Amino acid sequence: MNSDKQKALQTLKTCRGQVEAIIKMLEDERYCIDISNQIIAAQGLLKKANKLILTQHMHHCLKEAASNEDERDIKIEEVVGIVNKLIDK
Secondary structure (H helix, E strand, O other), X not given: OOHHHHHHHHHHHHHHHHHXXXXXXXXXXXXXXXXXXXXXXXXXXXXXXXXXXXXXXHHHHHHHHOOOHHHHHHHXXXXXXXXXXXXXX
């Protein structure tokens, strides 16, 4: 596993812990603003993990596909599709 994937994995594990804490906050009927702030923090971790995964994809998968025109075009369209999903939100 390369360093970007390793960092993404650690970030997602951190996020998992944060989501579990958010669930506990809800169960304990904690203050809504505190819960909302924790949800925003978890979303930030998910965005960070996604950025790491996409960076890894472009540096490795897309790079490997560069020599094959058809495969390269498919990989580029995959990235464009993800960017469009990110922009449309």
